[in-house]
Amino acid sequence: MARLKVTLVKSLIGRKEAHKATAEALGLNKIGKTVEHEDTPQIKGMINKIDYLLKVEEV
Structure with a gap:
């Protein structure tokens, strides 16, 4: 699996609670923090929900 x-490239201040919770579930809590995840449908869905806050690269 890829x-x-x-x-996280944009602030969570003033965002919907659901979007903040999604970022936290991905392990992102500060601007500039980077995490690696498996490319699963669940992770893709979380990324798509808050894609305007993120930068995503394939490793």
Whole structure:
């Protein structure tokens, strides 16, 4: 399975609670934080929900 490198590039201040919770579930809590996840449908769905806050790269 491929891996995805996900980086938070915009602030969570003023965002919907559901979007903040999604970012936290991905392991992102500060601007510039990067995490790696497996490329699964569940992770893709979370990324698509808050894609305007993230930068996603394939590793």
